[in-house]
Amino acid sequence: MAVKIKDVAKRAGVSVTTVSRVLNGEKYVKDDLKERVNQAIADLGYSPSQIARSLVRKKTNLIGVIVPDLTSSFYSTILSSIEETASLNDYNLLVCNIIEDIDKEYKYLNVFKEMRVEGIVIMHEKINPEIRSFINALQIPVIFSSVKPADQNFISVIIDDYKAAYDATAYLIQLGHERIGFIGGDMRDVTSGQNRYTGYRNALSDHGRKVIYELIRFGDYKVQSGYQLMSELLEGFNPPTAVFAVSDDMALGAMNCIHDRGLKVPDDISVIGFDGSQLTELVRPRLTSMEQPIHEMGKLTVETIMKLIAGTYRPDGDIIMEHRLVIRDSCNAIDEQIGLPT
Numbered sequence: 001m002a003v004k005i006k007d008v009a010k011r012a013g014v015s016v017t018t019v020s021r022v023l024n025g026e027k028y029v030k031d032d033l034k035e036r037v038n039q040a041i042a043d044l045g046y047s048p049s050q051i052a053r054s055l056v057r058k059k060t061n062l063i064g065v066i067v068p069d070l071t072s073s074f075y076s077t078i079l080s081s082i083e084e085t086a087s088l089n090d091y092n093l094l095v096c097n098i099i100e101d102i103d104k105e106y107k108y109l110n111v112f113k114e115m116r117v118e119g120i121v122i123m124h125e126k127i128n129p130e131i132r133s134f135i136n137a138l139q140i141p142v143i144f145s146s147v148k149p150a151d152q153n154f155i156s157v158i159i160d161d162y163k164a165a166y167d168a169t170a171y172l173i174q175l176g177h178e179r180i181g182f183i184g185g186d187m188r189d190v191t192s193g194q195n196r197y198t199g200y201r202n203a204l205s206d207h208g209r210k211v212i213y214e215l216i217r218f219g220d221y222k223v224q225s226g227y228q229l230m231s232e233l234l235e236g237f238n239p240p241t242a243v244f245a246v247s248d249d250m251a252l253g254a255m256n257c258i259h260d261r262g263l264k265v266p267d268d269i270s271v272i273g274f275d276g277s278q279l280t281e282l283v284r285p286r287l288t289s290m291e292q293p294i295h296e297m298g299k300l301t302v303e304t305i306m307k308l309i310a311g312t313y314r315p316d317g318d319i320i321m322e323h324r325l326v327i328r329d330s331c332n333a334i335d336e337q338i339g340l341p342t
Contacts, residue, residue, distance in 0.1 A: 081298025165199030176334035181240030226253025
C-alpha cells in the first residue's frame with residue numbers, strides 16, 4: 001500500500017501537522033524534528049501528493065489553455081511560447097484542443113474548475129452566453145490571446161487586425177496590382193474574419209481600386225481551404241494577379257494550387273499571407289506575410305495573466321501589439337509579372 005503522511009508522522013514520532021510543515025518548507029520547525037521527519041520520509045520512501053499539497057496551499061500553479069486547432073501553424077507556435085514562458089515561471093499548462101467544438105470547450109472548462117487552475121487563456125472568440133456566464137462565475141483571471149471577443153469584460157492581447165489587413169492590401173496596391181483576390185476566414189470571427197475583410201475592402205476603396213466580389217472567397221484558415229479557394233479563383237473568367245490570404249496556412253494552400261496549375265509565384269500571381277508563422281521561411285518561394293509578433297504575444301499573454309493572478313495589475317483595456325510586413329519572395333510588381341496565359 002502507498003505510504004501516507006500519517007505513516008511518516010508515526011515513524012518520526014511527531015504530529016501530521018509537523019510533517020506537513022516540513023514538506024511545505026515552513027519556518028519554526030525545530031531542527032531535530034525536521035531531521036526526524038526527513039529521515040522517516042527516506043526510510044519509508046514517501047512521495048507527497050502534489051495535488052493534495054496544492055489544495056492545502058490553495059495554489060496549483062496551473063493555467064488552463066483553450067486552443068481552437070493545434071494543427072494550425074499559428075496556434076502551435078504561440079502555444080509553444082506560452083508553455084516556455086509558463087515553465088520559466090514555475091507554472092504548468094492544461095492544454096485543451098477543442099477543434100472548434102463549443103460542447104468540448106464547456107467540458108474542458110469544467111475540468112479546469114475541478115483542477116483549480118489559477119487562470120485561463122482562450123485563443124478563440126466564439127463564446128456563447130453559457131460559456132461566458134461560466135467563466136465569469138469562476139472568479140479567476142481569464143485572458144484572450146490573439147483574438148478579441150465581443151464581450152468587453154475580458155482583456156485581450158492582440159494586434160490591430162483591421163490595420164494589418166489594410167496594410168497588406170495596400171502593399172499589393174503599391175506593387176501596381178488592380179485585381180487583388182481575397183482568401184478570407186470565418187466571418188463569425190470578429191478579429192480574424194470581419195476585421196481583416198474590412199481592412200482589405202477599405203484599402204482597395206481608399207486607393208481607388210474596385211472591390212471585385214468574384215475575387216473574394218471565405219474559408220477556415222487551413223491549407224486545404226486555401227487550395228480549394230485558389231482553385232475557384234483560377235477558374236474564373238479573369239483571375240487575380242495577386243492574392244491576400246488571411247493566414248499563412250491558406251497562403252501555402254494557394255501557392256500549392258498555383259503550382260499544380262502550371263503557374264508560378266510570383267511570376268504569374270503574387271501571394272501574401274498573414275501571421276508570420278514558421279511556414280513563411282520553409283516554403284519556396286519564401287512567403288511574404290503580415291507578421292504578428294507570435295512569440296512575444298505568447299510571452300506577454302502569460303506575463304499578463306500571472307500579474308492578474310497575483311493581483312498586481314489592473315488593465316484599463318486590451319494590450320495592442322505591433323504588426324509588421326515582412327517582405328520575402330512571393331510578391332512581384334505588376335510590371336515584373338509574366339502574366340496569366342490566355
